Amino acid sequence: MSDRVSGHPSRSRLASRAALLLGVLGLIAGPAAPIVGAAGGVTVTTPFPAVVAQPGSTASFKLAFTVPSAQRLDLKADGVPTGWTAQFSGGGSVVDGAYVDPKAPPEVTLAVNIPKDATAGTSTIRVVATGVSGADTLPLSIRVAAAAAGDVTLTSDFPELKGPSTASFTFNLTLTNGTPTESQFSMDATGPDGWTVAVKPAGQAQATSTVVPAGGSTSITASVTPAPDVAAGSFPITVSVSGAGKTVTTDLTVTITGTFSLAASTPDKVLSTTANAGSAKPFQITVANTGTAPVTAVTPSASAPTGWTVTFAPESVASIAPGATETLTATITPSADAIAGDYALTITTKGAEATSDVAIRVRVETPQVWWIAGVLLIVAVFAGLYWVFRTYGRR
Numbered sequence: 001m002s003d004r005v006s007g008h009p010s011r012s013r014l015a016s017r018a019a020l021l022l023g024v025l026g027l028i029a030g031p032a033a034p035i036v037g038a039a040g041g042v043t044v045t046t047p048f049p050a051v052v053a054q055p056g057s058t059a060s061f062k063l064a065f066t067v068p069s070a071q072r073l074d075l076k077a078d079g080v081p082t083g084w085t086a087q088f089s090g091g092g093s094v095v096d097g098a099y100v101d102p103k104a105p106p107e108v109t110l111a112v113n114i115p116k117d118a119t120a121g122t123s124t125i126r127v128v129a130t131g132v133s134g135a136d137t138l139p140l141s142i143r144v145a146a147a148a149a150g151d152v153t154l155t156s157d158f159p160e161l162k163g164p165s166t167a168s169f170t171f172n173l174t175l176t177n178g179t180p181t182e183s184q185f186s187m188d189a190t191g192p193d194g195w196t197v198a199v200k201p202a203g204q205a206q207a208t209s210t211v212v213p214a215g216g217s218t219s220i221t222a223s224v225t226p227a228p229d230v231a232a233g234s235f236p237i238t239v240s241v242s243g244a245g246k247t248v249t250t251d252l253t254v255t256i257t258g259t260f261s262l263a264a265s266t267p268d269k270v271l272s273t274t275a276n277a278g279s280a281k282p283f284q285i286t287v288a289n290t291g292t293a294p295v296t297a298v299t300p301s302a303s304a305p306t307g308w309t310v311t312f313a314p315e316s317v318a319s320i321a322p323g324a325t326e327t328l329t330a331t332i333t334p335s336a337d338a339i340a341g342d343y344a345l346t347i348t349t350k351g352a353e354a355t356s357d358v359a360i361r362v363r364v365e366t367p368q369v370w371w372i373a374g375v376l377l378i379v380a381v382f383a384g385l386y387w388v389f390r391t392y393g394r395r
Helices: 011-028 368-392
Strands: 043-045 050-053 058-066 071-079 085-090 093-096 097-100 106-112 123-131 134-144 152-156 160-163 169-177 183-191 197-199 208-210 217-225 235-244 246-256 262-265 272-275 282-288 297-301 309-313 315-321 325-333 341-350 353-365
Touching: 043 134, 050 058, 058 123, 058 134, 071 085, 071 106, 085 123, 106 134, 106 368, 134 235, 152 208, 152 246, 160 169, 169 246, 183 197, 208 217, 217 235, 217 246, 262 325, 262 341, 272 282, 272 325, 282 297, 282 315, 282 341, 282 353, 297 325, 297 353, 315 325, 325 341
Parallel strands: 050 134, 160 246, 272 353
Antiparallel strands: 043 058, 058 106, 071 097, 071 123, 085 093, 085 106, 123 134, 152 169, 169 217, 183 208, 183 235, 197 217, 235 246, 262 282, 282 325, 297 315, 297 341, 309 325, 341 353
16 A cells, blocks of 8 residues: 555655755754864973073073874974074984974974174074974064173182192182073183192092082182192282183182202211210211201200200290201210210200201210329339339348
């Protein structure tokens, strides 16, 4: 039985009515939204798009990229002023583009080198990143100012040290990097001819350069060894440090007080004498200043056997100039009961700055008076015998 006979509409008519109903509903609700939204584009950003730099320095920008899917981005810097240079770097190389993965974006830096003769003012450079998903432009502002990079300073705890020429001197210095970028600094030092001057980072034996972070500081030591024959006086030392486009110097001073040295001996260099027990024996001692500075308050003393006495004239010398010699008289008196033989005593000449010792050998002999007394006694004995034999021999 046909649809018409049964009173029901045909299938084609039902389909038409349904399509008409959906059309009316579509007009009421508005256009249907697409099932998948449009893909996002390319963006390039930096944390600090406007910086201040000084002539002769480098302005650096760390770039970050956003992409909807992994793709290659070609990079270009537009608007670079004449005489300036701009280059992209990443992975240790200079690059013209980067492969950007949304899950692991690369690190790319734009370095803009500003010439030393750049004039003060603001310049705008545009970074253009182009990929299959689109392109984006990032404007960067660089304001050139003469004092923008901060300052580098080098100071010493004690700029002047004093001591003898035999001493070594160590200066402790502080290097401060007041610039906004981490920089490597090289070091050098100069001193008088014949002197040894070495400068290095504190705690490093061989290094001649150091890296100092922005706004940070580090310690430096300067070691100075004077020439062996240097005379007393003040001598300049200059330490210089170069880095961050700057060179700074500091002046140091080493004051040499001279070398202090005494040499005790005798006028004829004979270090021995003779003496009689209980009798005083004068003995001359020479004291020479073999250093390069005066030795003051020189006082002689002696270490002698028990019962002996040693006195000096003069008892002290106020000062002995470099190269000068003073003569002292030591009066040596062995003990009265000293038997004949060799004895040792030490004479010390001690100054405020130096000391010298000399060993003296003293031979104690029998006094001549006893020899004479012995001879006279023998003569008397023989004379007495002669008298006895002559007087009583005739009987």
